[in-house]
Amino acid sequence: MNESMRGKREQKAKDTSGKSPSILKSFVRNVWHVYALAIFFHLIAHMFNVNFPNVLGKFTDQLKDGQLTGQLVLQFSLLLLLIGVGHVVFNGLGMYLIMKVGRKFEFITRSHLFRHFTSLSERFYSNHSVGKLLSYFMNDVTAVRESISIAVNQAASAIILLIAAVSMMLAIGIPYYLIIASVVPLLLIPLIVTTVGPIIKQRSRKVQEALGEMTETAEEQFGGIRVTKKFAVETIMNERFAQTVEQIKEQQLRLVRVSSFFQAVIPFLGTLSLVIALAYGGYLTMNGTLSLGNFVALTLYIRMLMNPLQQIGNVINTIQRSRASLERLNDLLSKTSEIEQLEEPKQVSLDHASIEMKNLQFAYRKKMAPVLDNVSITMKPGMTVGIVGKTGSGKTTLMKLLLRTYDPPPRTVFIGGVDIRELSLENLRTGIGYVPQDGFLFSTTLRENIAFSDRKLPLEKVESAAQQAQIYKSITTFPKQFDTRLGERGLTLSGGQRQRTSLARGLITDAPILILDDSVSAVDAVTETKIIDSVKRARKGKTTIIVAHRLSAVEHADLIVVLDEGKIVAQGTHEQLLAAGGQYARIYAIQKEGDPDALSAQ
Numbered sequence: 001m002n003e004s005m006r007g008k009r010e011q012k013a014k015d016t017s018g019k020s021p022s023i024l025k026s027f028v029r030n031v032w033h034v035y036a037l038a039i040f041f042h043l044i045a046h047m048f049n050v051n052f053p054n055v056l057g058k059f060t061d062q063l064k065d066g067q068l069t070g071q072l073v074l075q076f077s078l079l080l081l082l083i084g085v086g087h088v089v090f091n092g093l094g095m096y097l098i099m100k101v102g103r104k105f106e107f108i109t110r111s112h113l114f115r116h117f118t119s120l121s122e123r124f125y126s127n128h129s130v131g132k133l134l135s136y137f138m139n140d141v142t143a144v145r146e147s148i149s150i151a152v153n154q155a156a157s158a159i160i161l162l163i164a165a166v167s168m169m170l171a172i173g174i175p176y177y178l179i180i181a182s183v184v185p186l187l188l189i190p191l192i193v194t195t196v197g198p199i200i201k202q203r204s205r206k207v208q209e210a211l212g213e214m215t216e217t218a219e220e221q222f223g224g225i226r227v228t229k230k231f232a233v234e235t236i237m238n239e240r241f242a243q244t245v246e247q248i249k250e251q252q253l254r255l256v257r258v259s260s261f262f263q264a265v266i267p268f269l270g271t272l273s274l275v276i277a278l279a280y281g282g283y284l285t286m287n288g289t290l291s292l293g294n295f296v297a298l299t300l301y302i303r304m305l306m307n308p309l310q311q312i313g314n315v316i317n318t319i320q321r322s323r324a325s326l327e328r329l330n331d332l333l334s335k336t337s338e339i340e341q342l343e344e345p346k347q348v349s350l351d352h353a354s355i356e357m358k359n360l361q362f363a364y365r366k367k368m369a370p371v372l373d374n375v376s377i378t379m380k381p382g383m384t385v386g387i388v389g390k391t392g393s394g395k396t397t398l399m400k401l402l403l404r405t406y407d408p409p410p411r412t413v414f415i416g417g418v419d420i421r422e423l424s425l426e427n428l429r430t431g432i433g434y435v436p437q438d439g440f441l442f443s444t445t446l447r448e449n450i451a452f453s454d455r456k457l458p459l460e461k462v463e464s465a466a467q468q469a470q471i472y473k474s475i476t477t478f479p480k481q482f483d484t485r486l487g488e489r490g491l492t493l494s495g496g497q498r499q500r501t502s503l504a505r506g507l508i509t510d511a512p513i514l515i516l517d518d519s520v521s522a523v524d525a526v527t528e529t530k531i532i533d534s535v536k537r538a539r540k541g542k543t544t545i546i547v548a549h550r551l552s553a554v555e556h557a558d559l560i561v562v563l564d565e566g567k568i569v570a571q572g573t574h575e576q577l578l579a580a581g582g583q584y585a586r587i588y589a590i591q592k593e594g595d596p597d598a599l600s601a602q
C-alpha cells in the first residue's frame with residue numbers, strides 16, 4: 001500500500017470517529033424545543049408583567065375621577081398580586097429550563113473534551129501546557145455555557161419585554177410619537193454597553209496583569225532578599241519595585257476613568273428618558289391628549305425597560321467573548337491524534353513475537369536533526385535486551401517508537417514480522433508493558449495504583465507484583481498497607497518507593513513484552529540487584545527490554561545495545577562488549593570502580 005493511500009485510509013478512520021465540527025450546533029439541534037418552550041414561558045411571563053403599569057394607570061384614573069371604592073382597591077390589589085405571581089412563575093420556569101440546558105451543555109462538553117483529550121497523542125501534550133488544557137476545560141466551556149444560558153435568558157426576556165411593553169403602550173392609547181421620543185435614549189444603552197464594555201474588559205485585564213507582575217516581582221525579591229543585601233543593591237531593587245507599583249496606578253486610573261463614565265452615563269440615559277416622558281407626556285396630559293393614568297403608565301414602562309436594555313448590551317458582550325471560546329473548543333475538538341490505526345488493523349500474538357528495527361531514523365520535528373539514526377536491532381522472542389547510552393542518546397525515544405507513542409517511519413519497526421503501523425493499537429499497547437522512569441501515581445490507594453490495568457485483580461497478585469518490585473516490605477509497614485491512599489501525585493512516598501510502585505504496576509500486567517525504561521534509577525544498587533533478579537525469574541521466556549544507565553542492570557541480558565547520539569555504536573552480550581574494549585568496556589571499568597552513574601557523566 002503506498003503512502004498516500006494509507007494516509008487516505010487513516011484519514012477516513014479519523015473522520016468516522018464521530019467528531020463533530022461544531023459542538024454547539026449539534027447540541028442546539030437536540031435541545032431547540034427546550035429553548036422554544038422556555039421562550040414561550042418568558043412570553044407569558046411578560047404578558048403578565050406589562051399589565052402592571054397599565055393597571056396602576058387605571059387605578060390613577062379612578063382615583064382622579066373620585067370613583068375609587070374599597071371594593072375596587074381590593075380588586076386592584078388582587079389583580080396586581082395575580083400579575084406578580086404570574087410573572088414570577090412563568091419567568092422562573094423559562095429561566096430554569098434555559099439554565100438547565102446550559103448545565104447540560106457544560107456536562108456533555110466536558111465529558112466530550114475529556115474523551116477527546118485521552119485520544120490525543122503525546123505530541124499534543126508536549127505542545128500544550130496543563131494550564132492551557134485546564135483553561136479549555138474550565139474557562140472556555142463556562143464562557144460558552146454562559147452565552148447559551150444566561151445570555152439567551154436575558155436576551156429573550158429583554159426583547160420580549162420591549163416588544164410587549166411598546167405594544168401595550170400603543171394598545172392603551174399612548175401616542176406613538178410620545179413612545180418613540182421617550183424610548184430613544186433607552187435604545188442608546190445597548191449601544192454604549194457594547195462599545196464601552198470591551199474597553200472596560202481590556203483595561204481590567206491589564207490591571208490584573210499588572211497586579212500579577214507586582215506579585216511576581218515581590219515574590220522574587222523576597223526570595224532573593226539575602227542576595228540583594230549581600231550585593232548592597234537595595235536602592236536599585238526599591239526603584240524597580242516602585243516602577244511596578246507606578247504601572248499599576250496608571251492602569252487602574254485608566255480603568256476608573258472609563259468605568260466611572262460608564263456607570264454615570266447609563267442611569268443618565270434612563271433619567272433622560274424619564275425627563276422626556278415627564279416633559280412631553282406632562283404637556284400632552286395638560287392639553288388633554290393623554291390621560292393621567294396613561295401618563296403614570298408611561299413613566300412606569302420607561303422604568304421597566306431600563307434594566308433589560310442594559311442587559312441586552314451585556315448579552316452582546318458575553319456572546320462576543322464566548323465566540324472566541326467556542327472557536328478554541330471547536331478547534332481543539334477537530335484535532336485528531338496523529339497516531340491512527342488502519343481501518344482493518346492486523347492482530348498478532350505478541351507471546352512469542354520477535355522485535356525488529358530496520359534502519360530506523362527518527363526526528364521529533366521535520367526540520368530537527370534526527371534523534372535516532374540508522375538503528376537496526378533484532379530481538380528474538382523471549383530475549384532480555386539491555387539498552388544503554390549517555391543521557392539524551394535516544395533510548396526513551398526508541399521505546400516510544402516501539403509503543404507507537406510517536407509514529408516510526410513505515411517499514412522500520414516490526415513485531416512478529418508485522419509493521420507496527422499496521423497492528424491494532426490495542427494489540428500493541430496491551431501486549432507491551434511500559435514502566436517509565438518517572439511513573440505518575442494517582443491520588444488513590446496503593447492497591448489501585450498497582451492494579452491500574454485491572455482494578456479487579458486479586459490482592460495476592462498485587463502483593464506478588466509488589467514483592468517482585470521490592471516494595472512489598474515498605475508497604476506492609478504503612479498502617480493501612482495496600483489500602484494506603486497516596487497524596488497528590490503520590491507525594492507521601494519517597495522517590496525510590498514511587499518508582500518501585502510504578503514498577504509493580506508494570507510487572508502485574510505480565511505482558512508478553514515488558515519495557516523498563518530506567519525504572520530502577522532511584523533505588524540503591526543492592527535493591528536494584530534484587531529487583532533485576534526477581535524480574536529475571538518472573539519473566540523467564542518473555543521478552544524484556546531494560547533501559548539503564550547502570551550497566552549492572554543489564555549485564556545479564558542476552559543482548560546489549562549501546563547507543564550514542566542516536567546511533568548504535570556497539571551491540572552484543574556483556575562478555576562480547578567487554579572483549580571488544582570500546583565505550584562499554586570503558587564505562588564498565590569506571591562503574592566497577594565505584595561511580596555507578598559514570599555513563600551519564602561521559
Ligand SMILES: Nc1ncnc2c1ncn2[C@@H]1O[C@H](COP(=O)(O)OP(=O)(O)OP(=O)(O)O)[C@@H](O)[C@H]1O
Nearest residue numbers: 126364371389390391392393394395396397398518
Ligand atoms: N518530545 C520531544 N520533542 C523534541 N525533542 C525531544 C523530545 N523528547 C526527547 N527529545 C530529544 O531527543 C533526544 C533523545 O532523548 P531521549 O529522551 O530519547 O534520550 P535518553 O537516551 O532516553 O535520555 P535519558 O537517559 O536522559 O533519559 C534528546 O536530545 C531530547 O532533547
